[in-house]
Amino acid sequence: METEQDVRKLFPETVCIEVPKVYDFCFQAERRENVCFELPDRCSEGVSAECKITHVSCNEVMPRSNPDENGRANVVIAVQVTLDIKIKNAIGHVVGTLHDLSFGFTKTVLLCAPSTPFPTTVVCDVPNFACGPCLVLGHQVCCNFDLCIIIQSVAVVKLLVPSFGFCVPHLCESVSPVGPFVCPPELFPQPCRPQCD
DSSP states (O other), rough: OOOOOHHHHHOOOOEEEEEEEEEEEEEEEEEEEEEEOSSSSSOOOEEEEEEEEEEEEEEOOOOOOOTTTTEEEEEEEEEEEEEEEEEEEEEEEEEEEEEEEEEEEEEEEEEEEEOSSSOEEEEEEEEEEEEEEEEEEEEEEEEEEEEEEEEEEEEEEEEEEEEOOOOOOOOOOSSOOOTTTSSSSSSSOOOOOOOOO
């Protein structure tokens, strides 16, 4: 592993930055079949149902297990799905809507999630989801759900990186102001000069 002195020989300037480091990053395609909800009244023959997911949340819910010697730990997440269901008659007209129905489940995944010297934070997201088909069965409507779950473990760390200077924006494609107005101004403080050894 290269030391700070080795890096300084290769690059004219190195800087210490504080950034979120991703320790693990995985996804799971989750299918939930025959999730059923009670109907207020028994439906007549020939009715159908359509569902629409309105919100999905995903969070770590339990203290994770102690990491093994490689820093991997069991992480439990809870997924909560909120949805609306439209009930249609035999000719396709909406005859009723069920609002803010919800169901949830938990999952356990194995992540690289070190706990020392600083614990990692587990971030969970569901960027894509779908529901249907739905089937009306007596006093119930049952639907299938597909969820794409992305889970990552993150910790804020300080990294030594080579620097080629600060980022400077390029000129936007529009009418530029006439001088002496300066745009953009100096955006960042100048770094300190290196001390002599």
